[in-house]
Amino acid sequence: MKRDADFDELARYPGEWMRGEGPESDIVISTRIRLARNLADFPFIRRCSDEDRLSIERTVRARMDSLTDQRWKSAHYVDLEPLSEIDRQLLVERQLISREIAESDGSRAVAFDVTEGYSVMINEEDHLRIQVMKSGLDVQNAWEQVNRIDDMLEEVILYAFHPRYGYLTACPTNVGTGLRVSVMLHLPALVITEQMDRVFRSMQRINVTVRGLYGEGSQYTGDFYQVSNQVTLGYTEAELLALVGEEVAPRIIEYERKARAALLKNNRDDLHDEVSRAMGILSTARKISSEETMHHLSKIRLGISLGLISELDVKVVNQLFLQSQSAHLQKLQGRVLGTAERHARRASFLQHHLAGKDDPTWN
Amino acid sequence: MKCQFCEKPATFHITELTEPAGPQVMHLCEEHAKGFLQKGATPPVSAIAGALAKQIGQVGDDLEELDQKECPVCGISFFEFRNSGRLGCPYDYTHFESDLRPLLVNVHDKTKHVGKRPTRSAGTADSFARMIGLRREMEEAIEREDYERASEIRDELKAMEDPIRTPPSDPDETT
Ligand SMILES: [Zn+2]
Ligand SMILES: [Zn+2]
Numbered sequence: 001m002k003r004d005a006d007f008d009e010l011a012r013y014p015g016e017w018m019r020g021e022g023p024e025s026d027i028v029i030s031t032r033i034r035l036a037r038n039l040a041d042f043p044f045i046r047r048c049s050d051e052d053r054l055s056i057e058r059t060v061r062a063r064m065d066s067l068t069d070q071r072w073k074s075a076h077y078v079d080l081e082p083l084s085e086i087d088r089q090l091l092v093e094r095q096l097i098s099r100e101i102a103e104s105d106g107s108r109a110v111a112f113d114v115t116e117g118y119s120v121m122i123n124e125e126d127h128l129r130i131q132v133m134k135s136g137l138d139v140q141n142a143w144e145q146v147n148r149i150d151d152m153l154e155e156v157i158l159y160a161f162h163p164r165y166g167y168l169t170a171c172p173t174n175v176g177t178g179l180r181v182s183v184m185l186h187l188p189a190l191v192i193t194e195q196m197d198r199v200f201r202s203m204q205r206i207n208v209t210v211r212g213l214y215g216e217g218s219q220y221t222g223d224f225y226q227v228s229n230q231v232t233l234g235y236t237e238a239e240l241l242a243l244v245g246e247e248v249a250p251r252i253i254e255y256e257r258k259a260r261a262a263l264l265k266n267n268r269d270d271l272h273d274e275v276s277r278a279m280g281i282l283s284t285a286r287k288i289s290s291e292e293t294m295h296h297l298s299k300i301r302l303g304i305s306l307g308l309i310s311e312l313d314v315k316v317v318n319q320l321f322l323q324s325q326s327a328h329l330q331k332l333q334g335r336v337l338g339t340a341e342r343h344a345r346r347a348s349f350l351q352h353h354l355a356g357k358d359d360p361t362w363n
Numbered sequence: 364m365k366c367q368f369c370e371k372p373a374t375f376h377i378t379e380l381t382e383p384a385g386p387q388v389m390h391l392c393e394e395h396a397k398g399f400l401q402k403g404a405t406p407p408v409s410a411i412a413g414a415l416a417k418q419i420g421q422v423g424d425d426l427e428e429l430d431q432k433e434c435p436v437c438g439i440s441f442f443e444f445r446n447s448g449r450l451g452c453p454y455d456y457t458h459f460e461s462d463l464r465p466l467l468v469n470v471h472d473k474t475k476h477v478g479k480r481p482t483r484s485a486g487t488a489d490s491f492a493r494m495i496g497l498r499r500e501m502e503e504a505i506e507r508e509d510y511e512r513a514s515e516i517r518d519e520l521k522a523m524e525d526p527i528r529t530p531p532s533d534p535d536e537t538t
Contacts, residue, residue: 040453041494041520047437047451051502154481158524160453160491161484166476168453172463173470177478197368212367234473
């Protein structure tokens with residue numbers, strides 16, 4: 001594994017799972033699968049001393065280093081403790097690490113591979129959080145990859161596994177498989193037509209959670225929802241994958257498709273107006289917050305998928321979602337920016353890219 | 364501040380753990396907060412709190428006694444677990460087994476793992492206790508510069524880590 005990562009380079013690179021490709025990618029942004037695992041011979045994080053945490057980090061790093069798989073060799077291993085806040089934030093924005101691990105203290109690290117779209121967090125809520133991200137609805141491929149990484153790590157790390165309760169986790173809500181399958185959906189038409197409540201209600205009793213996605217400062221950004229399995233114990237991995245990937249996500253996708261078709265049929269002019277206004281604001285604003293950006297980008301993304309905007313590719317919109325976030329802006333700019341500077345920089349960044357200028361950062 | 368789902372003022376601020384963003388605050392009006400907490404979309408932390416509240420209803424006067432129960436390996440009390448929603452070590456699933464089982468039923472509806480099994484594991488739950496204890500002893504030995512003892516323990520830990528094949532299924536349970 002490489003001992004560090006070039007964060008400036010990382011900020012320029014869009015990330016495989018943000019490419020806006022893959023099955024159902026007009027509605028599904030990404031699929032993420034994570035496994036929670038713990039070492040057998042340490043307390044869980046909450047009862048770890050500083051020395052325990054350091055010892056876990058060192059043990060895991062050494063064991064990972066002993067792996068011979070070629071793909072593993074190209075991974076980066078980054079110690080999060082000495083990292084600057086902006087670099088940690090950058091990893092959060094790319095979903096390579098959680099906000100929780102970014103903001104905690106003590107020894108902690110992440111191993112990741114940008115092109116492969118996986119990361120392993122060390123000393124998060126559990127000793128290990130292995131996750132794989134895919135663009136679009138791609139549950140089976142994400143599972144096969146995360147399962148392979150788990151098999152590899154299991155060869156060198158003795159997991160806390162109980163014959164009855166399965167993989168033991170710090171929180172009993174993750175015990176058993178330790179598996180969380182999450183699908184991120186873009187549901188603007190269901191939001192506009194005020195049907196999200198109905199979706200929430202229809203998901204009762206079937207063991208899935210539907211969550212709104214938040215931007216910076218926990219402001220509600222609307223239109224983006226994540227569905228994931230709620231239970232982890234007493235079901236096979238295949239059952240949980242099917243629950244989210246074959247039962248729930250396709251059903252919500254169908255609702256959203258119907259809502260989009262109805263909007264187009266009954267409110268085409270209003271919709272076109274709203275999409276054009278969103279484009280207008282992002283193309284001309286001089287200062288803009290990330291919440292407002294998200295809000296308008298969401299409308300533009302809808303406009304593209306309905307054919308109301310033709311001069312823009314959904315890839316570019318996905319890239320703008322990612323790179324208009326604070327840490328990305330600051331890395332691209334090469335320095336720390338205050339809030340006002342950030343808002344101005346974001347506006348000019350959006351303007352430039354929406355003007356259809358060729359994009360040197362997207363290959 | 365307005366409710367996230369309607370125009371009414373947000374009077375409930377519910378912190379929940381979401382993936383992958385970490386702890387998040389939900390700002391909801393009374394009506395939506397009630398709906399949110401009662402629906403199937405119960406977030407993990409609320410699920411624990413809810414399940415524990417039910418359990419505690421049954422336990423009644425015994426609650427104080429249960430709260431004081433401590434894990435001999437990591438020292439966490441049931442009270443601390445109840446407040447944080449996080450366990451202290453793998454052995455807690457054994458030490459607090461009967462106390463946790465109603466919670467597992469409430470959260471997952473099931474209490475028996477049927478998914479993937481590692482090809483090797485620590486054998487029994489007692490081995491977690493033993494391994495964590497040994498590791499602590501080794502750290503103490505290093506601290507007092509008793510390297511001979513420390514290396515003995517290291518060998519012992521290594522021996523325990525050597526492949527013990529995971530049995531195909533739980534021998535003493537039928538549920
Ligand atoms: Zn409300
Ligand atoms: Zn314990």
